[in-house]
Amino acid sequence: MNLLENIKDHILPKHIAIIMDGNGRWAKQQGLMRVIGHESGAKSVRQVIEGCGELGIENLTLYAFSTENWKRPKLEVQTLMKLLVSSLRKEIKSLQDNNIKLNAIGNLSLLPKKVHKELQDVIEQTKNNKKLTLTLALSYGSREEITNTVKEISIKVKNNIISPDKIDELIINEHLYTSELPDVDLLIRTSGEQRISNFLLWQIAYAELYFTSVLWPDFTKEHLYEAIKEYQKRERRFGKTSEQLN
Numbered sequence: 181m182n183l184l185e186n187i188k189d190h191i192l193p194k195h196i197a198i199i200m201d202g203n204g205r206w207a208k209q210q211g212l213m214r215v216i217g218h219e220s221g222a223k224s225v226r227q228v229i230e231g232c233g234e235l236g237i238e239n240l241t242l243y244a245f246s247t248e249n250w251k252r253p254k255l256e257v258q259t260l261m262k263l264l265v266s267s268l269r270k271e272i273k274s275l276q277d278n279n280i281k282l283n284a285i286g287n288l289s290l291l292p293k294k295v296h297k298e299l300q301d302v303i304e305q306t307k308n309n310k311k312l313t314l315t316l317a318l319s320y321g322s323r324e325e326i327t328n329t330v331k332e333i334s335i336k337v338k339n340n341i342i343s344p345d346k347i348d349e350l351i352i353n354e355h356l357y358t359s360e361l362p363d364v365d366l367l368i369r370t371s372g373e374q375r376i377s378n379f380l381l382w383q384i385a386y387a388e389l390y391f392t393s394v395l396w397p398d399f400t401k402e403h404l405y406e407a408i409k410e411y412q413k414r415e416r417r418f419g420k421t422s423e424q425l426n
């Protein structure tokens with residue numbers, strides 16, 4: 181509780197994004213199948229959602245499946261997709277009770293029909309919720325997103341809807357999957373890997389990066405608080421000098 185009060189006394193990130201990594205290694209460590217690691221990761225998802233809710237964080241974006249993850253063994257992909265459907269079904273009540281709006285980013289048309297439908301259902305049912313926007317990055321790749329954005333803007337230029345000299349950062353933002361979201365303030369990656377893996381390249385331009393060796397299934401609310409506390413110690417200068425900030 182004390183830890184929570186302490187965090188609330190300082191500026192909170194408006195948008196936290198997490199690369200939930202290490203499920204496979206977690207399972208392997210205990211001699212279990214990789215898919216058990218993915219199943220166990222679901223409870224960490226619940227932990228971070230709860231933690232964000234308690235602090236009043238407005239946006240949480242979770243990297244659940246990348247465009248590159250389609251290259252994994254078929255059985256693993258199938259299990260991940262099944263897990264997604266069952267988790268969405270299980271969590272809908274909790275999303276409603278906690279005023280959480282579900283959102284999804286990525287090339288969703290590539291998802292199996294059943295997953296796509298379940299996802300759209302939950303998005304529709306929670307669309308008026310206000311406290312926290314929970315965005316799942318699914319079949320998401322930042323380069324795919326940017327390519328898609330370039331295509332959409334090009335079509336508008338071709339049809340004289342946008343003039344090329346009017347293209348600015350704002351217009352690019354409006355055409356990204358994340359158009360409704362603010363920039364990422366804090367990016368967390370678990371499992372000890374220190375890379376971005378094609379996640380939100382544009383949106384993390386000025387995010388604070390936080391890497392932890394904790395594997396995703398072991399990640400708890402307390403780990404989230406630790407990351408936020410570390411974030412609160414950083415001085416975000418956005419190119420200015422320290423003196424200018426005061």
Ligand code: IPE
Nearest residue numbers: 200201202203204205206244
């Ligand atoms: C993250 O865990 C979950 C997904 C990428 C879907 P991994 O499955 O990548 O786990 P490791 O990195 O192999 O341990």
Ligand code: IPE
Nearest residue numbers: 199200201243244245246377
């Ligand atoms: C990134 O993790 C994608 C997700 C967490 C969904 P990966 O495990 O796929 O990333 P790499 O391959 O180690 O970079």
Ligand code: MG
Nearest residue numbers: 201202203204
């Ligand atoms: Mg991984």
